Amino acid sequence: MADPEPHIAQKSPIKVRLEAGKTYYWCACGHSKNQPWCDGSHRGGPFRPLAYVADADGEKWFCACKHTATKPLCDGTHRKL
Numbered sequence: 001m002a003d004p005e006p007h008i009a010q011k012s013p014i015k016v017r018l019e020a021g022k023t024y025y026w027c028a029c030g031h032s033k034n035q036p037w038c039d040g041s042h043r044g045g046p047f048r049p050l051a052y053v054a055d056a057d058g059e060k061w062f063c064a065c066k067h068t069a070t071k072p073l074c075d076g077t078h079r080k081l
């Protein structure tokens, strides 16, 4: 059976300022209203959020098209959707 397709929240990544050691929960289903983070909207569906622990303070681009191969970070896939 094919993997379920996530919803495309938007076709561009979201820049986030991270704190070292903090855990973030990335929305994998694409339905959260609080992108790129999980807000519980996945309930009842096949997706679960992905925990991401920041290894350093700084900014990173998180995937919002939900089709990246380097979850939860953007790999440019949104340009091909």
Ligand code: FES
Pocket (backbone or CB within 6 Å): 026, 027, 028, 029, 030, 031, 032, 037, 038, 039, 040, 041, 042, 043, 047, 048, 049, 050
């Ligand atoms: S709301 Fe999308 S994974 Fe939780």
